[in-house]
Amino acid sequence: MQSSFTPRQLLRDVFGFETFLPGQEDVIDAVLDGRDCIAVMPTGAGKSLTYQLPSRILEGTVLVLSPLISLMKDQVDALRQLGFRAAEINSTLDPEERQRRLTAFSRGEYELVFLAPEALDGRLREFVSACPVSLLAVDEAHCISQWGHDFRPSYRRLRGLKDALGVPVLALTATATRTVALDIIRQLGMKKPAG
Numbered sequence: 001m002q003s004s005f006t007p008r009q010l011l012r013d014v015f016g017f018e019t020f021l022p023g024q025e026d027v028i029d030a031v032l033d034g035r036d037c038i039a040v041m042p043t044g045a046g047k048s049l050t051y052q053l054p055s056r057i058l059e060g061t062v063l064v065l066s067p068l069i070s071l072m073k074d075q076v077d078a079l080r081q082l083g084f085r086a087a088e089i090n091s092t093l094d095p096e097e098r099q100r101r102l103t104a105f106s107r108g109e110y111e112l113v114f115l116a117p118e119a120l121d122g123r124l125r126e127f128v129s130a131c132p133v134s135l136l137a138v139d140e141a142h143c144i145s146q147w148g149h150d151f152r153p154s155y156r157r158l159r160g161l162k163d164a165l166g167v168p169v170l171a172l173t174a175t176a177t178r179t180v181a182l183d184i185i186r187q188l189g190m191k192k193p194a195g
Helices: 007-013 024-032 049-055 069-081 095-106 117-121 124-129 161-165 178-187
Strands: 037-040 061-065 086-088 112-115 133-138 169-173
Touching (some): 024 037, 024 049, 049 169, 095 124, 112 117, 117 124
């Protein structure tokens, strides 16, 4: 762990909040304990804080898989304003900038890196496996389930990524029935997840 600050101190000093929203602290505690975790929290309940805050404490980079490039950019911009070392790596970047960010990622220079699941369909998956990743956060995790309302085949190909990286997985979704939640856990290879 790289920070001597407690989650509550970081919540106040970095994010400017006095108290956690319901569910946030339990998820953060599970992540910091190195456990897999599935967080089913409604939109607006602060799911992103559950991987943003730990990125300040964990040694290495939190890899966030997110389906929407525009949301990635918004999050990265907001994180940078808070002083985080964060980057999105996606198809909108010119080749030189993409390579610069990949090199920085491989050197552990980022606290958070955002990728679309589709980005891991090619050679980038092997590259990422060699990067210093501390946590794999899968946003909109219901997309991995064929019973979910927004199934995306690229999410299905994330199977095995947890083992390749050797890190805990945090699966985040606003909407998951019990069937979908169990499918998320199975597809991501999660072991006795909190949540």
